[in-house]
Amino acid sequence: MNERSAAIAMTSTTPAVPHTESGLVIADQHLNTEELIDLMRRQGAIPRLAQEWLLDQVLAETPLSSEEQSDLLRDYRLSNGLESDEAFLDHLQKRHINEALLIKMISRPHQVVRYREERWGPRAQSLYLQHKDQFDTVTYQRLEAADADVMQEIYFRLKDGEESWDSLARQFPGAGPDATALRGPVPVAELEAPVLEVLRHCEPGKVARPIQIGSLVVVVSLVGFQPSSFNDELRTVLLRQAFESWLQEECSRMLERITFPT
Known part of the structure; x- marks a missing residue:
């Protein structure tokens, strides 16, 4: 100084x-x-x-x-x-x-x-191999609404080929002319567990039956999964996750042993 x-x-x-x-x-x-x-x-x-x-x-x-x-x-x-x-x-x-x-x-x-x-x-590459699946990405179609009857009707229209995903997406309240149902590629870790489970067992292009996710009813269709690859960006994410996990665990252990003046 x-x-x-x-x-x-x-x-x-x-x-x-x-x-x-x-x-x-x-x-x-x-x-x-x-x-x-x-x-x-x-x-x-x-x-x-x-x-x-x-x-x-x-x-x-x-x-x-x-x-x-x-x-x-x-x-x-x-x-x-x-x-x-x-x-x-x-x-x-x-x-x-x-x-x-x-x-x-x-x-x-x-x-x-x-x-x-x-x-x-x-150990970055070893960490990647341990958690590789969560960094894979998925591309899929998705529409959702709180009204189960509406989503049931949408499911049948899509299943029977009466309308396309994007044409239905544009009919939702507040949707613009460029609205689309296409999502992704997004990390599989960001998907709700029930949606991911359905997509993993779904053939590309097949419309899955409506899924209840909290207050919403969701209809999805798989476009495809994309495997992740180990690169500098992913390496940084892995190291950050390892650090944050360690920090949380250490703090939890410390707080379990904390004492205060009486």
């Missing part, structure tokens, strides 16, 4: 308040640790707090260099119109942070990417 940055960091801290052993001072009112914890519990903020604490511990293993941090800070100031020190200081004060905290905040996403890469990167 250069001298000017150090000066900003020092001057951008919150105004001085009377020393307290612990807690926070707001409008001259002292909130001790117990009061802060009670407030966070009432706001449902404990899970997020636990997650942030866990990430601080884990990501300490993947620090960014001083040069990387300086580059991130420069880019942040440029993208937020904070070229002048006055504007930057005002920005920090409004967010109740200083430069050191800001650098931690903008470094976090890059540390996460680095941590994901170091921990799961070597």
Whole structure:
């Protein structure tokens, strides 16, 4: 950190308040640790707090260099119109942070990417093979409505070839002249389980019987499944999923063992 940055960091801290052993001072009112914890519990903020604490511990293993941090800070100031020190200081004060905290905040996403890469990167292709099916895509025709009688009539019209999917799609309320029933390609993981099950056992072009999905009745027809392929984009998705799954599990374990002042 250069001298000017150090000066900003020092001057951008919150105004001085009377020393307290612990807690926070707001409008001259002292909130001790117990009061802060009670407030966070009432706001449902404990899970997020636990997650942030866990990430601080884990990501300490993947620090960014001083040069990387300086580059991130420069880019942040440029993208937020904070070229002048006055504007930057005002920005920090409004967010109740200083430069050191800001650098931690903008470094976090890059540390996460680095941590994901170091921990799961070597196993990315293995993860893909384990979960390959969920990344396959499907193209299909779909119409849906809440009225079961209407959808039953649509099913028979399609089955008997009386009307096309798109002509029926254009007859739905609010549909435009370019309305279509064609969906996809979409990842199979995004489909409702009953719809996916029907499509997996449906011959291309065959109209499946109406399916009840919550309050809707759905009629579908398979166009085709497309197998996924391992590429950089999918690799990133896999690493992100692995990280998020791990983070959720670790936080759940932490919260099961959490204790509060009595």
